[in-house]
Amino acid sequence: MGIVQASLTELLGLLSDAVKPAQVHHEDEGEPSPPDAAVTVRTVALNRVGRSRRKGPLLDLELKVAIEARGPECLTLMEQLLLVVERHSQYSVVSAGEFEPGEYQASIREGLGFLVRVPVSLPFEEPSGPPVLEPLIASTTVARRIHGRLVDIHNKGIPNAYIRAHSSATAVVSDATGHFEVLASADELQHFAVAVRGTEREMSASTSSLPVTIRWE
Known part of the structure; x- marks a missing residue:
């Protein structure tokens, strides 16, 4: 399993635990949610944020997902979903002024919902360049x-x-x-x-x- 998929799977597990016994369904492209799914999670975008260096070079990404609740318990489910996201500080909810044009309407289709940012860091190997014949002066940016x-x-x-x-x-x-x-x-x-x-x-x-x-x- 890739790192991005693992990050999404971790979020799905947290959401499922928060709303039990209600069902959480991850909707893949072209696969609609089953009628008994009270909560639907859709992948919206995967964006490059930049690079960082902790235990080696990392490519920092931001996975954006939509979380939608529907049915007679919609408000209760929304409360539980928002609380579990707030308790885990690595996630952040996209506020009203941060939506791309039409993003909310395209992502939340039938019920109430919100969008969440999921940070993902991918380790990678930096290419080694040719031998340096002159002194190299480099600077690094540390978070x-x-x-x-x-x-x-x-x-x-x-x-x-x-x-x-x-x-x-x-x-x-x-x-x-x-x-x-x-x-x-x-x-x-x-x-x-x-x-x-x-x-x-x-x-x-x-x-x-x-x-x-x-x-x-």
Whole structure:
């Protein structure tokens, strides 16, 4: 089994455990969901995010899947599905302002649902080049954790806000005092997608000194 398929299978297992005894069905291309499937999962896209280096070089991908609930227990199922995704911080829900044109309508067809990002890292071998005859100067980019606080115009912390650095595929939620910790690149100037009570904005902040403060105005 490939790494992308294994990541999807892991998500399907979590969803199935969350809604038991309801059935979860992964809908392949051209294969409709059976009538008794209360939850349907569809693969929407697999996108390249970039490269990183942890235990060797990695190709960072983002698998986007749609999760749809239907039937008389639709609202209860949605509650259970959203909770299990929130409990596993590697996943992030696509917020209302992040959909591609027509993406939601094409992915959620019969009931209620939402889209989830699944980060996937593929190890690969970098090609070796010819012998270097002159000194080679190289720089590497290392991911780091940025901690900070999201505040309003009165310097009051904003809780339950979704924050994602553009250099990362994973979103986090600010705590009761507005504090957060997010994975990002080593760049000093960071760009963030911040969503507060359904409103999303693109914001930038310098991370030359931590903790960083992001001001929602």
